[in-house]
Amino acid sequence: xxxxxSHTRARAIALPAPVAIPVQALLPWAVFGLVLxxxxxxxxxxxxxxxxxxxxxxxxxxVHDGRHLLGFPCH
Amino acid sequence: MIAxxxxxxxxxxxxxxxxxxxxxxRIFGEPQVALAIAFEASRHAAEAAHHAAEPELVSRTVQxxxxxxxxxxxxxxxFGGLFALVFAYAYGRLNLWSPRALAxxxxxxGFLTVVLVPDLKYPPNPPAVGVHATLAFRTATYFAMIGxxxxxxxxxxxxxxxxxxxxxxxxxxxxxxxxxxxxxxxVQFGLPDVNEVPDGFPAVVLWRFRxxxxxxxxxxxxxxxxxxxxxATPVLADRTAPSRR
Numbered sequence: 543x544x545x546x547x548s549h550t551r552a553r554a555i556a557l558p559a560p561v562a563i564p565v566q567a568l569l570p571w572a573v574f575g576l577v578l579x580x581x582x583x584x585x586x587x588x589x590x591x592x593x594x595x596x597x598x599x600x601x602x603x604x605v606h607d608g609r610h611l612l613g614f615p616c617h
Numbered sequence: 618m619i620a621x622x623x624x625x626x627x628x629x630x631x632x633x634x635x636x637x638x639x640x641x642x643r644i645f646g647e648p649q650v651a652l653a654i655a656f657e658a659s660r661h662a663a664e665a666a667h668h669a670a671e672p673e674l675v676s677r678t679v680q681x682x683x684x685x686x687x688x689x690x691x692x693x694x695x696f697g698g699l700f701a702l703v704f705a706y707a708y709g710r711l712n713l714w715s716p717r718a719l720a721x722x723x724x725x726x727g728f729l730t731v732v733l734v735p736d737l738k739y740p741p742n743p744p745a746v747g748v749h750a751t752l753a754f755r756t757a758t759y760f761a762m763i764g765x766x767x768x769x770x771x772x773x774x775x776x777x778x779x780x781x782x783x784x785x786x787x788x789x790x791x792x793x794x795x796x797x798x799x800x801x802x803x804v805q806f807g808l809p810d811v812n813e814v815p816d817g818f819p820a821v822v823l824w825r826f827r828x829x830x831x832x833x834x835x836x837x838x839x840x841x842x843x844x845x846x847x848x849a850t851p852v853l854a855d856r857t858a859p860s861r862r
Contacts, residue, residue: 558857558858559709559713559857559858560708560709560713560714560715560716560719560853560856560857561709561856561857561858562708562709562710563619563620563705563706563708563709563856565706567619567620568620568702568705568706570620571620571621571624571702571705572620572702572705572706574624575624575627575698575699575701575702576698576699576702578695578698579694579695579696579698579699580695581695582691582692582694582695582698583691583692583695583696585691586688586691586692586695587692588756588760591752591756592752592753592755592756592757593756598674599674600674600675603673603674603675603680603684604675604679604680604683604684604687604688605684605685605687605688605691606675606680606684606744607642607646607647607650607680607681607684607685607688608642608684608685608686608687608688608689608692609688610650610741610742610743610744610826610830611642611646611650611685611689611741611826611829611830611833612688612689612692612741612830612833612834613732613735613736613739613740613741613759613830613834614741614756614759615739615742615747615752615755615756615759616742616744616747616752617744617747617749617752
Protein backbone atom coordinates (compact mmCIF):
# COMPACT_ATOMS: atom_id res chain seq x y z
CA UNK A 543 0.00 0.00 0.00
CA UNK A 544 1.40 3.46 -0.87
CA UNK A 545 2.45 5.43 2.19
CA UNK A 546 0.02 8.37 2.32
CA UNK A 547 -3.04 6.13 2.43
CA SER A 548 -1.83 3.83 5.19
CA HIS A 549 -4.34 3.28 7.96
CA THR A 550 -3.17 5.84 10.49
CA ARG A 551 -2.16 8.53 8.00
CA ALA A 552 -5.55 8.39 6.30
CA ARG A 553 -7.17 9.51 9.53
CA ALA A 554 -4.58 12.19 10.08
CA ILE A 555 -5.39 13.85 6.75
CA ALA A 556 -9.12 13.48 7.40
CA LEU A 557 -10.19 11.16 4.60
CA PRO A 558 -13.83 10.18 5.08
CA ALA A 559 -14.11 6.85 6.90
CA PRO A 560 -16.84 4.41 5.81
CA VAL A 561 -19.65 3.87 8.31
CA ALA A 562 -20.87 0.28 8.61
CA ILE A 563 -24.51 -0.57 7.89
CA PRO A 564 -26.15 -1.79 11.14
CA VAL A 565 -26.90 -5.53 11.25
CA GLN A 566 -30.61 -4.91 12.01
CA ALA A 567 -30.92 -2.93 8.77
CA LEU A 568 -29.03 -5.61 6.88
CA LEU A 569 -30.78 -8.74 8.14
CA PRO A 570 -34.14 -8.66 6.28
CA TRP A 571 -32.40 -7.92 2.98
CA ALA A 572 -29.81 -10.60 3.69
CA VAL A 573 -32.53 -13.24 4.16
CA PHE A 574 -34.41 -12.09 1.05
CA GLY A 575 -31.25 -11.89 -1.08
CA LEU A 576 -29.96 -15.23 0.17
CA VAL A 577 -33.16 -17.09 -0.67
CA LEU A 578 -33.45 -15.44 -4.10
CA UNK A 579 -29.81 -16.10 -5.01
CA UNK A 580 -29.86 -19.70 -3.82
CA UNK A 581 -32.97 -20.41 -5.94
CA UNK A 582 -31.27 -18.91 -9.02
CA UNK A 583 -28.04 -20.85 -8.43
CA UNK A 584 -29.94 -24.07 -7.72
CA UNK A 585 -31.62 -24.03 -11.12
CA UNK A 586 -28.32 -23.43 -12.91
CA UNK A 587 -26.30 -25.85 -10.85
CA UNK A 588 -28.29 -28.82 -9.64
CA UNK A 589 -31.95 -29.07 -10.83
CA UNK A 590 -32.67 -32.25 -12.82
CA UNK A 591 -29.17 -33.41 -12.00
CA UNK A 592 -28.51 -34.80 -8.55
CA UNK A 593 -31.91 -33.50 -7.36
CA UNK A 594 -35.13 -33.09 -9.38
CA UNK A 595 -37.99 -30.85 -8.27
CA UNK A 596 -39.44 -30.76 -11.79
CA UNK A 597 -39.61 -34.07 -13.65
CA UNK A 598 -37.99 -34.43 -17.05
CA UNK A 599 -34.74 -33.21 -18.51
CA UNK A 600 -35.69 -29.86 -20.07
CA UNK A 601 -34.09 -27.60 -17.44
CA UNK A 602 -30.96 -29.74 -17.38
CA UNK A 603 -30.66 -29.81 -21.16
CA UNK A 604 -31.35 -26.09 -21.57
CA VAL A 605 -28.64 -24.96 -19.13
CA HIS A 606 -26.40 -27.93 -20.07
CA ASP A 607 -23.44 -26.03 -21.56
CA GLY A 608 -23.52 -23.39 -18.85
CA ARG A 609 -23.58 -26.03 -16.14
CA HIS A 610 -20.47 -27.69 -17.59
CA LEU A 611 -18.60 -24.43 -18.20
CA LEU A 612 -19.46 -22.97 -14.79
CA GLY A 613 -17.89 -26.02 -13.17
CA PHE A 614 -20.92 -27.87 -11.79
CA PRO A 615 -20.97 -31.68 -11.98
CA CYS A 616 -23.32 -32.58 -14.85
CA HIS A 617 -24.16 -36.23 -15.74
CA MET B 618 -33.13 0.60 2.49
CA ILE B 619 -29.45 1.03 1.74
CA ALA B 620 -28.90 -2.75 1.91
CA UNK B 621 -31.76 -3.26 -0.54
CA UNK B 622 -30.28 -0.77 -2.97
CA UNK B 623 -26.90 -2.49 -2.73
CA UNK B 624 -28.55 -5.89 -3.27
CA UNK B 625 -30.31 -4.66 -6.40
CA UNK B 626 -27.16 -3.11 -7.79
CA UNK B 627 -25.18 -6.26 -7.01
CA UNK B 628 -27.62 -8.39 -8.99
CA UNK B 629 -27.51 -5.85 -11.81
CA UNK B 630 -23.69 -5.87 -11.82
CA UNK B 631 -23.66 -9.68 -11.80
CA UNK B 632 -26.16 -9.81 -14.66
CA UNK B 633 -24.13 -7.37 -16.80
CA UNK B 634 -20.86 -9.15 -15.99
CA UNK B 635 -22.52 -12.41 -17.03
CA UNK B 636 -23.16 -11.00 -20.50
CA UNK B 637 -19.42 -10.45 -20.92
CA UNK B 638 -18.61 -13.87 -19.44
CA UNK B 639 -21.08 -15.39 -21.92
CA UNK B 640 -19.13 -13.89 -24.83
CA UNK B 641 -15.90 -15.33 -23.41
CA UNK B 642 -17.48 -18.76 -22.91
CA ARG B 643 -19.04 -18.68 -26.34
CA ILE B 644 -15.69 -17.96 -28.01
CA PHE B 645 -13.33 -20.07 -25.89
CA GLY B 646 -15.55 -22.64 -24.17
CA GLU B 647 -18.02 -23.80 -26.81
CA PRO B 648 -15.42 -25.15 -29.29
CA GLN B 649 -14.10 -27.41 -26.52
CA VAL B 650 -17.61 -28.55 -25.59
CA ALA B 651 -18.18 -29.43 -29.25
CA LEU B 652 -14.93 -31.43 -29.38
CA ALA B 653 -15.86 -33.29 -26.19
CA ILE B 654 -19.31 -34.16 -27.57
CA ALA B 655 -17.68 -35.36 -30.82
CA PHE B 656 -15.44 -37.64 -28.76
CA GLU B 657 -18.43 -38.97 -26.85
CA ALA B 658 -20.37 -39.56 -30.05
CA SER B 659 -17.55 -41.46 -31.72
CA ARG B 660 -16.97 -43.54 -28.59
CA HIS B 661 -20.57 -44.55 -28.04
CA ALA B 662 -21.66 -44.59 -31.65
CA ALA B 663 -23.28 -48.01 -31.22
CA GLU B 664 -25.05 -47.58 -27.88
CA ALA B 665 -27.53 -44.84 -27.10
CA ALA B 666 -25.14 -42.07 -26.14
CA HIS B 667 -26.43 -39.32 -23.93
CA HIS B 668 -25.96 -36.56 -26.46
CA ALA B 669 -25.72 -38.06 -29.88
CA ALA B 670 -28.23 -40.86 -30.17
CA GLU B 671 -31.08 -39.78 -27.88
CA PRO B 672 -33.72 -37.55 -29.44
CA GLU B 673 -32.62 -34.06 -28.50
CA LEU B 674 -34.90 -32.20 -26.10
CA VAL B 675 -32.94 -29.03 -26.70
CA SER B 676 -30.86 -28.60 -29.83
CA ARG B 677 -27.11 -28.04 -29.61
CA THR B 678 -27.58 -24.60 -31.19
CA VAL B 679 -29.95 -23.54 -28.41
CA GLN B 680 -27.77 -25.09 -25.69
CA UNK B 681 -24.73 -23.17 -26.94
CA UNK B 682 -26.55 -19.83 -27.28
CA UNK B 683 -29.73 -19.05 -25.29
CA UNK B 684 -29.18 -21.91 -22.87
CA UNK B 685 -25.64 -20.88 -22.09
CA UNK B 686 -26.63 -17.22 -21.84
CA UNK B 687 -29.51 -18.03 -19.48
CA UNK B 688 -27.32 -20.21 -17.27
CA UNK B 689 -24.55 -17.63 -17.01
CA UNK B 690 -26.98 -14.76 -16.38
CA UNK B 691 -28.77 -16.70 -13.60
CA UNK B 692 -25.39 -17.59 -12.09
CA UNK B 693 -24.10 -14.01 -12.34
CA UNK B 694 -27.29 -12.55 -10.90
CA UNK B 695 -27.30 -15.07 -8.05
CA PHE B 696 -23.71 -14.51 -7.07
CA GLY B 697 -24.12 -10.76 -7.68
CA GLY B 698 -26.77 -10.76 -4.95
CA LEU B 699 -24.67 -12.80 -2.51
CA PHE B 700 -21.66 -10.63 -3.32
CA ALA B 701 -23.63 -7.43 -2.58
CA LEU B 702 -24.72 -8.83 0.80
CA VAL B 703 -21.15 -9.70 1.79
CA PHE B 704 -20.09 -6.25 0.62
CA ALA B 705 -22.87 -4.56 2.63
CA TYR B 706 -21.66 -6.33 5.77
CA ALA B 707 -17.93 -5.79 5.10
CA TYR B 708 -18.28 -2.07 4.27
CA GLY B 709 -16.91 -0.11 7.22
CA ARG B 710 -16.10 -3.33 9.10
CA LEU B 711 -13.40 -5.20 7.16
CA ASN B 712 -11.22 -2.18 6.36
CA LEU B 713 -11.52 1.51 5.63
CA TRP B 714 -11.19 1.24 1.87
CA SER B 715 -13.34 3.05 -0.65
CA PRO B 716 -16.37 1.17 -2.04
CA ARG B 717 -14.56 0.60 -5.35
CA ALA B 718 -11.45 -0.87 -3.73
CA LEU B 719 -13.48 -3.00 -1.30
CA ALA B 720 -15.65 -4.31 -4.15
CA UNK B 721 -12.59 -5.35 -6.14
CA UNK B 722 -11.01 -7.01 -3.07
CA UNK B 723 -14.21 -8.95 -2.33
CA UNK B 724 -14.63 -9.96 -5.97
CA UNK B 725 -11.10 -11.36 -5.91
CA UNK B 726 -11.86 -13.18 -2.67
CA GLY B 727 -15.11 -14.50 -4.17
CA PHE B 728 -13.36 -15.83 -7.26
CA LEU B 729 -10.72 -17.47 -5.09
CA THR B 730 -13.06 -19.14 -2.59
CA VAL B 731 -16.06 -19.98 -4.79
CA VAL B 732 -14.26 -20.86 -8.04
CA LEU B 733 -10.50 -21.37 -7.94
CA VAL B 734 -10.09 -23.29 -4.67
CA PRO B 735 -13.00 -25.72 -5.34
CA ASP B 736 -11.75 -26.15 -8.94
CA LEU B 737 -8.33 -27.22 -7.67
CA LYS B 738 -9.95 -30.25 -6.03
CA TYR B 739 -12.88 -30.83 -8.38
CA PRO B 740 -12.01 -29.21 -11.72
CA PRO B 741 -14.75 -28.43 -14.24
CA ASN B 742 -15.34 -31.25 -16.74
CA PRO B 743 -16.61 -31.19 -20.32
CA PRO B 744 -19.33 -33.55 -21.56
CA ALA B 745 -18.11 -37.19 -21.83
CA VAL B 746 -16.03 -36.83 -18.67
CA GLY B 747 -17.74 -38.17 -15.56
CA VAL B 748 -19.71 -41.34 -14.79
CA HIS B 749 -23.45 -40.78 -14.53
CA ALA B 750 -23.79 -43.18 -11.59
CA THR B 751 -21.61 -40.99 -9.37
CA LEU B 752 -23.44 -37.71 -10.12
CA ALA B 753 -25.08 -37.41 -6.69
CA PHE B 754 -21.78 -38.12 -4.96
CA ARG B 755 -19.90 -35.65 -7.15
CA THR B 756 -22.53 -32.97 -6.64
CA ALA B 757 -22.41 -33.44 -2.85
CA THR B 758 -18.61 -33.32 -2.65
CA TYR B 759 -18.45 -30.32 -5.00
CA PHE B 760 -20.93 -28.26 -2.98
CA ALA B 761 -19.27 -29.41 0.26
CA MET B 762 -15.96 -28.16 -1.12
CA ILE B 763 -17.47 -24.74 -1.91
CA GLY B 764 -19.10 -24.54 1.54
CA UNK B 765 -15.89 -25.51 3.30
CA UNK B 766 -13.89 -23.06 1.20
CA UNK B 767 -16.22 -20.19 2.14
CA UNK B 768 -16.18 -21.24 5.82
CA UNK B 769 -12.39 -21.46 5.90
CA UNK B 770 -12.14 -18.04 4.23
CA UNK B 771 -14.49 -16.56 6.85
CA UNK B 772 -12.52 -18.12 9.73
CA UNK B 773 -9.18 -16.97 8.28
CA UNK B 774 -10.55 -13.44 7.77
CA UNK B 775 -11.88 -13.22 11.35
CA UNK B 776 -8.61 -14.46 12.86
CA UNK B 777 -6.60 -12.22 10.51
CA UNK B 778 -8.71 -9.26 11.67
CA UNK B 779 -8.07 -10.11 15.33
CA UNK B 780 -4.32 -10.26 14.73
CA UNK B 781 -4.49 -7.00 12.73
CA UNK B 782 -5.89 -5.22 15.80
CA UNK B 783 -2.83 -6.05 17.89
CA UNK B 784 -0.01 -6.66 15.38
CA UNK B 785 -0.92 -4.47 12.42
CA UNK B 786 -2.44 -5.09 8.98
CA UNK B 787 0.68 -6.65 7.42
CA UNK B 788 1.09 -9.38 10.03
CA UNK B 789 -2.67 -9.88 10.33
CA UNK B 790 -3.17 -10.33 6.58
CA UNK B 791 -0.21 -12.71 6.27
CA UNK B 792 -1.43 -14.82 9.21
CA UNK B 793 -4.94 -14.94 7.75
CA UNK B 794 -3.63 -15.97 4.31
CA UNK B 795 -1.36 -18.61 5.81
CA UNK B 796 -4.18 -20.05 7.87
CA UNK B 797 -6.43 -20.13 4.78
CA UNK B 798 -3.83 -22.08 2.77
CA UNK B 799 -3.14 -24.52 5.61
CA UNK B 800 -6.84 -25.26 6.29
CA UNK B 801 -7.67 -25.59 2.57
CA UNK B 802 -4.77 -28.03 2.12
CA UNK B 803 -6.13 -30.07 5.02
CA VAL B 804 -9.71 -30.04 3.68
CA GLN B 805 -8.64 -30.97 0.14
CA PHE B 806 -6.44 -33.76 1.45
CA GLY B 807 -9.38 -35.15 3.42
CA LEU B 808 -12.06 -35.02 0.71
CA PRO B 809 -12.33 -38.00 -1.68
CA ASP B 810 -10.75 -37.83 -5.12
CA VAL B 811 -12.73 -38.11 -8.36
CA ASN B 812 -10.95 -39.64 -11.33
CA GLU B 813 -13.38 -40.33 -14.16
CA VAL B 814 -11.67 -39.14 -17.34
CA PRO B 815 -12.37 -41.83 -19.95
CA ASP B 816 -9.48 -43.59 -21.70
CA GLY B 817 -8.38 -41.78 -24.82
CA PHE B 818 -10.04 -38.47 -23.99
CA PRO B 819 -7.82 -35.77 -25.57
CA ALA B 820 -5.78 -34.09 -22.84
CA VAL B 821 -5.63 -30.84 -24.76
CA VAL B 822 -9.44 -30.60 -24.96
CA LEU B 823 -9.67 -31.23 -21.21
CA TRP B 824 -7.07 -28.56 -20.44
CA ARG B 825 -8.53 -25.99 -22.86
CA PHE B 826 -12.02 -26.60 -21.49
CA ARG B 827 -10.83 -26.00 -17.94
CA UNK B 828 -8.89 -22.91 -19.01
CA UNK B 829 -12.03 -21.56 -20.68
CA UNK B 830 -14.14 -22.35 -17.61
CA UNK B 831 -11.80 -20.62 -15.15
CA UNK B 832 -11.19 -17.74 -17.59
CA UNK B 833 -14.90 -17.16 -17.96
CA UNK B 834 -15.29 -17.07 -14.17
CA UNK B 835 -12.42 -14.58 -13.94
CA UNK B 836 -14.18 -12.35 -16.48
CA UNK B 837 -17.43 -12.69 -14.52
CA UNK B 838 -16.04 -11.94 -11.05
CA UNK B 839 -13.63 -9.23 -12.24
CA UNK B 840 -16.29 -7.36 -14.19
CA UNK B 841 -18.79 -7.78 -11.36
CA UNK B 842 -16.36 -6.30 -8.83
CA UNK B 843 -15.46 -3.31 -10.97
CA UNK B 844 -19.04 -2.62 -12.00
CA UNK B 845 -20.45 -3.03 -8.51
CA UNK B 846 -17.80 -0.68 -7.11
CA UNK B 847 -18.91 2.00 -9.56
CA UNK B 848 -22.62 1.37 -8.85
CA ALA B 849 -22.22 1.26 -5.05
CA THR B 850 -20.18 4.47 -4.74
CA PRO B 851 -23.14 6.88 -5.16
CA VAL B 852 -25.31 4.76 -2.82
CA LEU B 853 -22.68 5.02 -0.08
CA ALA B 854 -21.71 8.66 -0.72
CA ASP B 855 -23.35 9.86 2.50
CA ARG B 856 -22.29 6.88 4.62
CA THR B 857 -18.90 8.30 5.54
CA ALA B 858 -17.84 10.08 8.70
CA PRO B 859 -15.26 12.75 8.03
CA SER B 860 -12.94 12.97 11.00
CA ARG B 861 -13.16 16.78 11.01
CA ARG B 862 -16.35 18.71 10.48
